[in-house]
Amino acid sequence: MDDIVITGYGIKAPGILDKYSFLNVLQKGICTQSILHNSAQPHASIVAGIIEDSFLEINGVNYRRYPRSVRMAVAAALDAAEMSALHHFQPHRIAVIMGTSAGAILEIEKYAKDAFDLRKFPVHGVSLVDTHTLSNAVAEAIGSNGSAFTITTGCSASLDAILLGKQLLESGTVDACIVGGTEAPLGQWTINGFKKIRSLSTETLIENAGVPFSTQHSGFVLSEGAGVLVLERRQSANARGQKIYGKVERVISRNEGQKLLTSDISGRHMLDVFQETIGNTKPSYVNSQALGIDINDQIERFILKETFGCDVPITSIKGMIGHTFGAMGAMQIIASLLSMEYGFIPPTTKTTGDGFEDIPIVFETQHQAVESVCITTHGSSGNNACLLLTLT
Secondary structure, three states: OOOEEEEEEEEEEOOEOOHHHHHHHHHHOOOOOEEEOOOOOHHHOEEEEOOOOOOOEEOOEEOOOOOHHHHHHHHHHHHHHHHHOHHHOOHHHEEEEEEOOOOOHHHHHHHHHHOOOOOOOOOOHHHHHOOOHHHHHHHHHHOOOOOEEEEOOHHHHHHHHHHHHHHHHHHOOOOEEEEEEEEOOOOHHHHHHHHHOOOEOOOOOHHHOOOOOOOOOOOEOEEOEEEEEEEEEHHHHHHOOOOOOEEEEEEEEEEOOOOOOOOOOOOHHHHHHHHHHHOOOOOOEEEOOOOOOHHHHHHHHHHHHHHHOOOOOEEOOHHHHOEOHHHHHHHHHHHHHHHHHHOEEOOOOOOOOOOOOOOOEOOOOEEOOOOEEEEEEEOOOOEEEEEEEEOO
16 A cells, blocks of 8 residues: 655644744744734633734635635645645546634624624625535635545544545545645634633733643633645655655544543543554654643643653644644644654743653754654544654
8 A cells, every 4th residue: 555645735823824934933932822802802802823814815816705714724725735736636636625623603703693684694604604615615726626525523623634535545536635624713602612611721921821731721722723735645746756745654533422522531542542543653752732721731641651651752832823623733744744854843832841740841942853753633522633644
């Protein structure tokens, strides 16, 4: 079976619009978060990851009627397609598989008051609540008319998209896959929802919000963004002389079968997924889900210690860019590709590791050769997904 490799990627994140701005943030440990102001309730302002660009027009095309999450995905997908020279492939042999959690929640909030007034209801209202508008729009933008799927499995969505893309390539069904995730969740429905279950940080000081691996802080930083990758078989990449950035060695995804808003706090389900993903590989480091929620971060500590003790470093990029739900897995992969290409482990910022002193957290940028990285994601829906990324 031919290797499945990554030949292109695109990212849109707070303070990050391309490969080199992301590389700068990762190498220097720059926090790109800011304050999301609530004009109606000034006391309810929060720390968040905000992208300044509107993406209303992309390459001369008007996307004003598309949800913000879709616009970001299109912009990232076009970058990925250009990097990988995706035009080489026949359009019907390119699959699009995109993940999301919040979908078009911003636009649904905006037009909710008009839902019962036909005169005011937007003509594109149906497309806003159809989450598959995401993958369809990406397919149209890159010129694909192959398979198109939208994955809505919460925080593991983009890794799940990669899993499906890998399987399609291995079966020979398609020749290339655009995969990834996108989120634009910075609306009151999402904010109040996560405040209600006490998992969103309510700190107003950026340095105290969304602190990974710390028992002295609580809650994550909500962020928007998109991460998109191009997958293909090694044979096709070599045949056309396309640069290969990394190999998707294995992806495992499972659901815990838990009740609404609950997940396995023991970490045993995640441990099984993690250990099956890495197999006999000892990765250079773990690019972790850790985001500032104690249960999640403790599970990351548990699976690392159970598997490697203190022999494998662990880091989290959430202190820099926040948490982007279903797009986060793809962003962690892109961060890992950059660390493999440029030889460094990105730091876990904001934290001193209070309560996590028994694991080797990377606090400062660590310059070294990186041969492989394990990416971990899990969410409150009980989905656990891990991916092992290796050099070619």
